[in-house]
């Protein structure tokens with residue numbers, strides 16, 4: 001198979017408190033607010049028009065993941081491949097309402113094994129103006145690496161192995177205990193999952209965003225404390241991707257892992273390993 005997902009393009013997040021997002025994302029995360037509609041906001045972190053779309057009234061938390069493919073031919077090939085596994089895919093071509101709404105040329109939609117909406121797109125529109133962080137932070141995010149990573153708590157790991165590895169073409173990065181990490185570009189992982197301890201915990205647990213330097217992380221910790229936003233894990237260093245990060249609760253039912261220093265994978269030389277712990281140090285959690 002040659003057609004695969006290339007990068008994480010965007011996430012769509014439902015909220016009951018759009019006003020809280022309006023200050024949280026710029027002040028704590030350093031994202032740039034883009035006015036969108038009466039009931040939704042967009043936030044930028046790089047040259048693209050948005051990376052987060054936050055919608056009032058939509059299902060709470062991350063309900064849609066937008067994954068980028070290379071072009072129209074690759075999308076056609078990937079859809080045919082996905083359908084062989086029994087998934088139903090709907091293609092919204094150029095000029096369609098959904099493609100226009102997402103700022104892409106074409107988008108194809110399907111449901112992941114737990115019912116999360118997956119959108120496969122190509123030709124994501126860049127903004128006309130440069131990204132300007134209100135707090136002066138810059139991110140490790142671009143066309144090749146995508147916006148970061150997703151960590152999901154899932155019902156059935158075997159279904160997710162099949163979905164991300166066999167269906168969407170991700171490559172194995174490594175394992176930490178029961179968690180599995182996959183990459184689709186040089187970023188160590190763009191998607192990871194762990195079995196949910198309880199069915200009601202099945203959801204996207206966190207979105208990772210990576211700053212270009214440690215100062216960006218330090219400023220965000222100060223800003224989180226100043227804003228009174230709940231810290232869900234303290235500063236720590238991950239064993240597998242070497243990321244130094246902390247976790248903060250958003251105004252929706254999803255956390256942000258905010259870090260720096262993640263490693264990149266060269267598929268020519270990479271050997272997946274198994275780690276018994278996720279942390280060299282830190283990442284203390286109240287429930288841990």
Ligand SMILES: [Fe+2]
Pocket residue numbers: 149151206208257
């Ligand atoms: Fe993570």
